[in-house]
Amino acid sequence: MQDLAVNLGIDVLFKGTNFIRLLGGLWTALWISLVSVAISIPLGIGMGVLMTKKNRILKAVLRVYLEFIRIMPQLVLLFIMFFGTTRAFGWDLSGEAASIIVFVLWGTAEMGDLVRGALISIPKHQYESSEALGLTNTQTYLYVIIPQTIRRLIPLSINLITRMIKTTSLILMIGVVEVLKVAQQIIEANRMTSPNGAFGVYLTVFLLYFIACWPISMLAKYLEKKWS
Amino acid sequence: MADALLTIDNIVKRFGDNTILDGISFSVKKSEVIVIVGPSGCGKSTLLRCINALEPIQDGKITLDGEVIERNSKTLPLLRQRIGMVFQSYDLFPHLTVLDNILLAPCKVQKRDKEEVKQEAMSLLERVGLKEKAKSYPRELSGGQKQRVAIVRALCMHPEILLFDEVTAALDPEMVREVLDVMLDLAKQGRTMLIVTHEMQFARAIADRIIFLDNGKIVEEATPDEFFDNPKTERAKQFLNTFEFDSVRAKKELAE
Numbered sequence: 353m354q355d356l357a358v359n360l361g362i363d364v365l366f367k368g369t370n371f372i373r374l375l376g377g378l379w380t381a382l383w384i385s386l387v388s389v390a391i392s393i394p395l396g397i398g399m400g401v402l403m404t405k406k407n408r409i410l411k412a413v414l415r416v417y418l419e420f421i422r423i424m425p426q427l428v429l430l431f432i433m434f435f436g437t438t439r440a441f442g443w444d445l446s447g448e449a450a451s452i453i454v455f456v457l458w459g460t461a462e463m464g465d466l467v468r469g470a471l472i473s474i475p476k477h478q479y480e481s482s483e484a485l486g487l488t489n490t491q492t493y494l495y496v497i498i499p500q501t502i503r504r505l506i507p508l509s510i511n512l513i514t515r516m517i518k519t520t521s522l523i524l525m526i527g528v529v530e531v532l533k534v535a536q537q538i539i540e541a542n543r544m545t546s547p548n549g550a551f552g553v554y555l556t557v558f559l560l561y562f563i564a565c566w567p568i569s570m571l572a573k574y575l576e577k578k579w580s
Numbered sequence: 581m582a583d584a585l586l587t588i589d590n591i592v593k594r595f596g597d598n599t600i601l602d603g604i605s606f607s608v609k610k611s612e613v614i615v616i617v618g619p620s621g622c623g624k625s626t627l628l629r630c631i632n633a634l635e636p637i638q639d640g641k642i643t644l645d646g647e648v649i650e651r652n653s654k655t656l657p658l659l660r661q662r663i664g665m666v667f668q669s670y671d672l673f674p675h676l677t678v679l680d681n682i683l684l685a686p687c688k689v690q691k692r693d694k695e696e697v698k699q700e701a702m703s704l705l706e707r708v709g710l711k712e713k714a715k716s717y718p719r720e721l722s723g724g725q726k727q728r729v730a731i732v733r734a735l736c737m738h739p740e741i742l743l744f745d746e747v748t749a750a751l752d753p754e755m756v757r758e759v760l761d762v763m764l765d766l767a768k769q770g771r772t773m774l775i776v777t778h779e780m781q782f783a784r785a786i787a788d789r790i791i792f793l794d795n796g797k798i799v800e801e802a803t804p805d806e807f808f809d810n811p812k813t814e815r816a817k818q819f820l821n822t823f824e825f826d827s828v829r830a831k832k833e834l835a836e
């Protein structure tokens with residue numbers, strides 16, 4: 353048992369406060385993604401509703417925004433936000449702030465597109481049969497359209513949330529203390545005593561992300577099945 | 581005209597430059613069953629949709645018991661409660677059970693007592709043979725069952741007139757009958773109905789009056805016997821011939 357732990361490099365984790373530090377890193381990552389998700393969802397709903405409006409200019413602007421965010425790798429956005437703003441505007445954003453801004457820009461765009469898709473996927477005759485039953489516009493939205501939209505939206509947005517959590521590993525690149533960064537520090541510090549440390553630490557990081565994301569994606573699958 | 585329940589007075593409906601309904605007038609008396617027939621694309625669905633103000637009209641007037649039906653008027657939701665409509669496409673609400681589909685409008689719109697509506701809904705469901713499906717979701721029903729539920733949903737609002745737009749057109753042949761039987765039953769109860777259908781035998785059996793629509797106008801208006809046995813216009817004859825052809829071929833196949 354002991355040998356196996358050394359071979360896999362897992363022993364590193366039990367040295368000093370290493371495991372606690374790793375958990376702390378995961379917490380920072382989760383915290384950043386959760387704050388971003390919490391801001392992105394209401395903004396995304398607003399954006400999605402705006403995207404279904406008839407105004408052409410508005411539609412075009414939002415479309416360009418969405419495509420821009422999709423085409424740009426998140427890493428590039430992070431660099432622009434963190435280093436670029438210092439150069440261009442002399443802002444001194446903290447790593448956390450820069451990460452949250454980028455994740456919110458991304459989350460809002462993706463969420464907006466999901467909401468737009470869910471709204472336009474409600475067939476026209478759902479509106480018409482509600483109207484024909486004498487429902488007012490508000491009642492139609494309240495009892496017929498919104499419940500159906502939410503059912504379509506929840507599994508998709510959970511999927512987006514898991515993607516956002518996974519992507520937080522990128523934050524490492526701009527120096528926010530976070531799982532991978534902690535992991536690397538641990539690996540560096542223990543290079544002499546645990547040469548296999550890299551494998552064990554990354555394995556643990558993998559497991560931690562898995563443990564954070566797996567229940568969420570199971571929930572998404574379950575809801576998708578239940579409501580399809 | 582005095583006892584007309586629904587009056588269509590010279591209505592004109594255009595989509596862009598395309599005139600679909602060009603001065604249509606007729607009226608429906610209480611307990612009358614009128615069947616509207618005509619070639620595909622002649623505007624039958626559009627006519628029903630105008631009556632319910634799902635489509636705005638460009639000219640003319642539609643009144644229910646003297647009250648004008650107008651899009652964007654304040655009284656429209658109230659008037660619509662008095663007009664039941666069943667569409668060709670299955671239009672049940674997929675997120676609600678059969679029973680909740682039926683209860684939604686009576687409870688939320690008419691603010692009636694839930695228990696009372698529930699009892700009524702259950703007895704209507706029983707009448708159309710779907711009592712045990714009350715807790716099912718629409719996706720668990722066949723097309724014919726969905727349409728029967730849609731009819732019950734409309735009935736539960738206590739409408740004064742029912743509009744049916746080819747409610748069997750999207751159904752598999754073996755399910756057509758169960759839906760038509762429900763409608764025949766409604767006719768027997770003395771319901772006022774305006775029906776669009778391609779089922780000619782059914783039209784003949786259920787109608788008090790047939791209205792033949794073509795090119796945006798009422799070409800012929802007659803009792804079923806007159807219309808089917810002695811159509812007066814050439815266009816009606818041609819239209820009926822398209823159905824005859826089918827039955828001749830069917831007879832030949834039988835003879836073989």
Ligand SMILES: Nc1ncnc2c1ncn2[C@@H]1O[C@H](COP(=O)(O)OP(=O)(O)OP(=O)(O)O)[C@@H](O)[C@H]1O
Pocket residue numbers: 595600618619620621622623624625626627746
């Ligand atoms: N929203 C719309 N915009 C433009 N044209 C329309 C619209 N709805 C219907 N039309 C046109 O109006 C005409 C009448 O359509 P309608 O659906 O009322 O015909 P119908 O008699 O019900 O035909 P069918 O027997 O095939 O159901 C058609 O030529 C159709 O293309």
Ligand SMILES: [Mg+2]
Pocket residue numbers: 624625626745746
């Ligand atoms: Mg039609």
